[in-house]
Amino acid sequence: MKAANKGPRSAARSRQTPDQVSELTTNRLSVYLRCLNELEDNGVRTISSQALAEQFRLNAAQIRKDLAYFGEFGVRGVGYYVRNLRRHLRQILGLDRKLRVAIIGAGNLGLALADYPGFQQEGFDIVALFDNQRDKIGQQSRSGVPIYDVADLRKLTRREGIKIAVLAVPAPSSQRVVDLVVASGIKAVLNFSPGALQVPDDVKVKSVDLTVSLESLSFYLARGESAET
Amino acid sequence: MKAANKGPRSAARSRQTPDQVSELTTNRLSVYLRCLNELEDNGVRTISSQALAEQFRLNAAQIRKDLAYFGEFGVRGVGYYVRNLRRHLRQILGLDRKLRVAIIGAGNLGLALADYPGFQQEGFDIVALFDNQRDKIGQQSRSGVPIYDVADLRKLTRREGIKIAVLAVPAPSSQRVVDLVVASGIKAVLNFSPGALQVPDDVKVKSVDLTVSLESLSFYLARGESAET
DNA sequence: TTTTGTGAACTAGTTCACAGCT
DNA sequence: AGCTGTGAACTAGTTCACAAAA
Numbered sequence: 163m164k165a166a167n168k169g170p171r172s173a174a175r176s177r178q179t180p181d182q183v184s185e186l187t188t189n190r191l192s193v194y195l196r197c198l199n200e201l202e203d204n205g206v207r208t209i210s211s212q213a214l215a216e217q218f219r220l221n222a223a224q225i226r227k228d229l230a231y232f233g234e235f236g237v238r239g240v241g242y243y244v245r246n247l248r249r250h251l252r253q254i255l256g257l258d259r260k261l262r263v264a265i266i267g268a269g270n271l272g273l274a275l276a277d278y279p280g281f282q283q284e285g286f287d288i289v290a291l292f293d294n295q296r297d298k299i300g301q302q303s304r305s306g307v308p309i310y311d312v313a314d315l316r317k318l319t320r321r322e323g324i325k326i327a328v329l330a331v332p333a334p335s336s337q338r339v340v341d342l343v344v345a346s347g348i349k350a351v352l353n354f355s356p357g358a359l360q361v362p363d364d365v366k367v368k369s370v371d372l373t374v375s376l377e378s379l380s381f382y383l384a385r386g387e388s389a390e391t
Numbered sequence: 392m393k394a395a396n397k398g399p400r401s402a403a404r405s406r407q408t409p410d411q412v413s414e415l416t417t418n419r420l421s422v423y424l425r426c427l428n429e430l431e432d433n434g435v436r437t438i439s440s441q442a443l444a445e446q447f448r449l450n451a452a453q454i455r456k457d458l459a460y461f462g463e464f465g466v467r468g469v470g471y472y473v474r475n476l477r478r479h480l481r482q483i484l485g486l487d488r489k490l491r492v493a494i495i496g497a498g499n500l501g502l503a504l505a506d507y508p509g510f511q512q513e514g515f516d517i518v519a520l521f522d523n524q525r526d527k528i529g530q531q532s533r534s535g536v537p538i539y540d541v542a543d544l545r546k547l548t549r550r551e552g553i554k555i556a557v558l559a560v561p562a563p564s565s566q567r568v569v570d571l572v573v574a575s576g577i578k579a580v581l582n583f584s585p586g587a588l589q590v591p592d593d594v595k596v597k598s599v600d601l602t603v604s605l606e607s608l609s610f611y612l613a614r615g616e617s618a619e620t
Numbered sequence: 621t622t623t624t625g626t627g628a629a630c631t632a633g634t635t636c637a638c639a640g641c642t
Numbered sequence: 643a644g645c646t647g648t649g650a651a652c653t654a655g656t657t658c659a660c661a662a663a664a
Contacts, residue, residue, distance in 0.1 A: 185607060192606035210645060219587060223635055230647050238646045239642045255606050256613025274503035280585055280602050326608055349615060350608040356509055358448060366611040368604050373509050375597050377421035377484050379555055379579040382595040384485025439623060452657055459625050467663040468622045
């Protein structure tokens with residue numbers, strides 16, 4: 163490590179992490195972790211940024227730069243030790259503990275997400291669904307996630323230690339519901355409702371806007387047609 | 392329009408569109424369209440970029456620049472005519488016709504997406520689900536989208552005029568399935584499976600990676616904890 | 621006057637290329 | 643030799659600020 167680290171908590175292994183990490187970077191860290199999981203499953207012990215880039219169609223310099231942001235994990239002349247780097251990435255991404263997740267909205271989408279196997283995989287625990295429809299409350303998803311009254315969101319957030327909320331509610335209620343989520347003390351929201359949500363600065367929202375995605379594809383198709391001869 | 396337009400198809404109203412439009416721009420066009428829909432529903436006839444930006448928390452200069460890419464839709468001293476701009480955006484995004492969509496994978500997620508009301512809204516028609524499980528084929532989703540054998544994908548793509556495929560299949564089969572989709576002549580794919588897909592240059596893939604989204608939120612939570620005192 | 625459309629300035633993000641470590 | 647970590651160069655994206663139009 164070069165002498166660029168004047169932070170109060172510098173250490174031999176992991177430098178002071180920078181104040182602002184771009185979301186593009188964190189997204190890539192998650193991708194790198196997935197690649198390393200696959201490599202470790204295949205018994206690969208060590209990998210260079212070059213090899214990683216080629217195998218997964220990434221950019222070697224970018225991999226190095228992203229990783230170097232958080233510490234010196236590589237060994238010159240060798241590359242990265244897969245198991246070691248994987249462990250570091252899991253720690254950086256906060257995956258070295260179970261994170262409890264609630265899904266708000268027990269409609270088609272909410273129920274599907276509750277049973278989505280990809281969610282359970284990397285340390286996320288879906289512990290509750292919430293809805294406001296009487297007939298749904300008390301039921302459970304196919305895989306057994308219980309459906310609670312959204313009026314009990316705050317209480318259950320505390321009791322269950324819920325840290326992330328996934329919003330799968332109809333567009334008109336989304337702002338009202340996210341206000342409830344914020345009031346419950348949840349600081350991270352994955353939003354599937356269309357449109358922007360207003361939240362305080364210390365709450366992070368990631369939105370998956372299916373309409374925007376589809377319309378963007380439509381644009382591409384429309385362009386293609388007029389561009390081709 | 393200033394004399395910057397040497398394209399073969401220039402016209403008074405819509406300039407030659409640029410060769411490469413950033414995906415960030417097309418995503419914003421879709422957002423603008425949604426805002427305009429809301430304004431028109433509320434009976435607003437005309438709006439300035441300034442007012443649009445304030446109302447929907449956007450940037451006025453960016454709105455103007457994004458729109459000016461495609462033509463001169465505004466009137467100086469006035470702003471934009473809501474109905475007119477909406478019409479233009481719909482045309483630019485290729486929404487001035489119905490687009491037929493197939494969903495591949497009739498699992499929880501695929502079935503939920505097939506019945507998702509947001510999809511039907513802006514001119515998208517979900518006409519088919521595909522799966523390879525015998526017991527699912529011949530059934531239909533709650534809202535009546537029929538489930539076909541994925542072996543018939545090519546045939547039905549032609550017969551039904553399917554232009555967009557939504558991939559909701561398990562990760563291990565995603566590359567195999569997208570190969571089928573490409574072979575059927577589909578040029579636009581919305582992918583919900585984790586991991587990158589390889590497709591020819593003339594096929595557009597948009598991916599929604601739920602694991603990456605959640606892990607990125609986890610990173611934010613982990614940072615917050617260590618940053619706070 | 622108001623507001624667009626747009627060069628210019630600025631900011632963010634990516635890739636290059638190489639010194640320096642193993 | 644091989645490969646990382648990183649300044650420097652480059653590219654993309656955003657915001658400013660103002661001339662020109664209505």
